[in-house]
Amino acid sequence: MEAQSSHRWTLPTCKARAYLRRLNRSSDEEYRYIPLTPESPTARDAFVTIPTVRISSETLIYVGLSEARAAELWSRWTNWPDSGPSRETDADDEGLQVEFIDFITGTLSNRVNTAEDDDNQWRACLNAYGIAVDVQDAILDPHFKYLRLSESCLFWAKDTIEMRYAGLEDIQRASRKREMELYRAASRPGGDDSEYAADRHQGRLPLGRGLSMPTGQGQRSVSGLQQQNTSGIEAESWGSVSGIAARNAPGHVVLFKGIDQGRITGLFDEAGALDIGTLLSSAPSDFSGTRSLFYFTLDYEVAEYYAAFAKRRAECESVVIVCLRIPNTALESLSAPEIQRIYWPSSEWKELVWRCRTNEPIPLRLRKYRQAVLTIGSISRKPNYTYRTIRSFEEVTERSLLEVRRSGRNVPAIQYVFSGQEEGREFLVEHGVRDLKVFPFPQSELEAWLASDRWTLFIRFLVRDNKVTGLSALGRWST
Template structure:
C-alpha cells in the first residue's frame, strides 16, 4: 500500500525499513524534544530544522560502514541499519555485485532511501509527471540477470538521433530528472559537475540497478543528450581536457578529487575546463581516504562497462557546473535532450549483452 501522508510511519516501511526499525524511528519522531532543533512539522521558530528525510538518513546510517567484498559483512551492516529483508535481498543481488562494490554499503542505503522518498514525495504532491516523459512506468523489474532482459528504452534512445552529434547518456530516477547536477567526484573535489557516459550499456546497467532498488512506484529514466560534434570540436585547451587510465595524472587527479585535497597547479586545468573526457573511477571515497598516496591507485579503481571486470574501461564526459559549462550545455544540448522512461522486456539477447553503443 502506498502511503497517503509523506511524514508517517508508513513512509518508513515504504522507503525500505523493517517493521521494528520503523516503529523505533516513528516513536522517536513522535516524541521529539520541545527544545533544540525543531522538526519540519513544527512551527518555525527561526532556529535549526530537521526534515523527515534527514532524520531517517541520520538514524539509519549511524553504524559502521562496510567497503570490502564480504557478503556477510554487508548483510550485517544492512541489518544494523534496520533495512527490510526484501530490500536487503535486492541490494545483495549477485548480478549487481560489481556495481554494488563500486560504493560502500551506507552509500547504497542512503541512495535507495532517498530515491524511494523522492518518488513518494512527488507522487503525493502530484508532481511526478515530467513534460518530457509520456506516461508513468508501473512495471516491476524482472528476475534473473541483466543479460536476460532488454529495455524498451534502448530502441527508443536509438531513434531520431541527429547526424553529426556525440550522444551521451545517464540514468536517473524521475523525481531527480531536473537535478542532473552531481556532487563533487572523480575530476573535481569541491565543485558539482554534470556527468554523462557515451556508452548506453553503462547507463542501462545503472538504470536497471536503480529500478530494482526503487520499487514499483518509482520511475527510472535514461537521459539522452546530443552534443553537435562541431560544438565539441570547437573547444580547445584549456576548455577541453582528456585524461585516461593508466596515466599518473589520472591516478593523482582521482585520488585528490575523491579525498578533497587541493590540486597542484599542474592539475588545475581539469578543474577549470568546460569539458573533461576521461576514464571513470570506481571504489568508495573511503577507499581513497585510506590509501596514503595516488600511486596506490590500481586498475581495480577503474569502472568497466558491463557487469564484471572483463568489460572495457568506462569513459565519462564531465561538464563544468560553472557558468561556462552551463552555458555550453544550454547552447549546444538543450534542444537535443530527451528523457526515456526505463522499462524492460524479456529477450534472449539483451541490448546490454550485445554491448552496442551510439557512436556517430
C-alpha cells in the same frame, strides 16, 4: 496534516491502496499490461499500498526500513527533545529545522560500513541500519555486484532510501495535479462530476481520485494524459524503436545518464522549459572534491546498468535514462583550457581521482581540470570509503576502473564531465537542451535486461578479478 506546533504528536494510519496506472507520469506506460477495468481477474495485482502522509511511520517502512526500525525512528520523531533544532513539522522559528528525509538517513551515519567483496559483511551492515530483508536482497542482487562494489554499503542504503522518498513525493505531486485536472474537468459547463463527487464522498485515497481508480474501459488513464502533456518525458520506453534510435545520432556525441525520475523533478517546468541544474551530481566525485558537476556517460550500457539497479531497488518509483545529443561542431569549438582529457593509466588520472574522492588539496598542475568547461576521461569504480584507505594515488590500480566490453576487449568506460559553474551550464543549455530526451526504464525493461546477456558484460569483470563469491547461483556468469 503535516504541521503541528506541539513537539509530541501522533498520526492515525496513513496509507491507502493506489492503482498502479495512476502513480506518476510514467505509470500508464509502465503498467500498460494492467487492464483499465477494476473488475478484471488481475485487479488484485493492480494496486499497491502507498503512504498518504509524507511524514508518517508508513513512510519509514515504504522507504525500505524494517518494521522494528520504523517503530524505533517514529518514536524518536514523535518524542522530539525540546532542545536543539526543531523538526520541519514544527512552527518555523527561523532556526535550523531537521527535514524528515535527513532525519531518516542521518540515523545511518554513525553505524558500521563496508566496501569489501564480502556479502556477509554487507548483510551485517544493512541489518545494523535496519533495512528490510526484501530491500537488502535487492541491494545484494548478484546481477549488480560489479556496480554495487563501486560504492559503499552506507552509500547504497542511503541512495535507496532517498530514491524511494523522492519517488513517494513524486507520486503525491502527480496525484494532486490529477486531482485538480479532474476537478476542473468536472466543473466545466456540461462536465460530469458524479464520479468525482462519489469518490470524494466515499473517501477513496486521500491523495486524490487520480490515484484511486481507473477510467472507463478503452480510455487512457489520467497519468497517461499527464505524461503526454509533460515535456521531455517520452511516451515510449528506453527499449522502444525511438529509444534505440536515440542512441545514435550522426554528427553528434550522444551522452547518457540513468537515474530515478523522482530526483530529477523540476527538470522541465509546466511550459517545457528545462532547468539543467537538476542533473548536477554532488561532490566528492571523480573530478571534483568540493563542486557539483554534470556527469554523463558515453556508454549507454553503463546508463542501462545504473537504471536497472535503481529499478531493482525501487518500490513503485519510475526510473529513466536521460539522453543528451551534442553536435560535434560544438565540441570541436572548445580548445584548451576549456576542454581537457584525462584517461587511465596516466598518473594524472590516478592522482586527480584520488585527491577528489578523498577531498585532498588539488595541486596547481591539476587545477586545469577544475577550470575546464568539459573534461573527458575514464570512470572510476571505487567508493570514497575505499580511496580513503589508500595512502597515495600511486596505489590506485586497474581495479579502480569501471569497464565495458567492446569487440571482445575490456575497455574503460568514458564520462563527459561539464562544469557546474556558469560556463558549463551555458554550454549545455546552448548545445544540448534542444536534443535532450528522457526515456522511461520500466519494470519490463529490467526484466528484458536480466533476460539478455547485457548484464554478463559486467559480471565478467568480477570473474577476471577472481571475485566470484555469490555469482555461481546465477548459472550463466561463466558464459
